[in-house]
Amino acid sequence: MTKADLIEEVSRVVEMTRKDSEVIVEAIFDSVVKSLRQGDKIEIRGFGSFRTRQRQPRIGRNPKTGARVEVPAKRIPYFKPSKELKDLVNGEEAAADVPTSPAAL
Secondary structure, three states, rough: OHHHHHHHHHHHHHHEEEEEEHHHHHHHHHHHHHHHHOOOEEEEOEEEEEEEEEEOEEEEEEOOOOOOEEEEEEEEEEEEEEEHHHHOOOOOHHHHHHHOOHHHH
């Protein structure tokens, strides 16, 4: 799903204009980015959490020349899905509704 697809889906579900939906999606993304830049953790219950992780400086290699390159320390965004999201993606909720024993059929 692309950002445009997400905007289209919000527009369809909420029955808004595409322009209004775009403003909403942009506001959400801007809020997430702003919070991560400030070092805050974002937790969306039932979906997951966003946070940043610190990477240490290291020595890398230029793949074209093989020369050693110093890679500075940096913060990277990290997403950790909730247990509920993992279960939904793996279809475990649907599997729980299906009887598994022959007696239940």
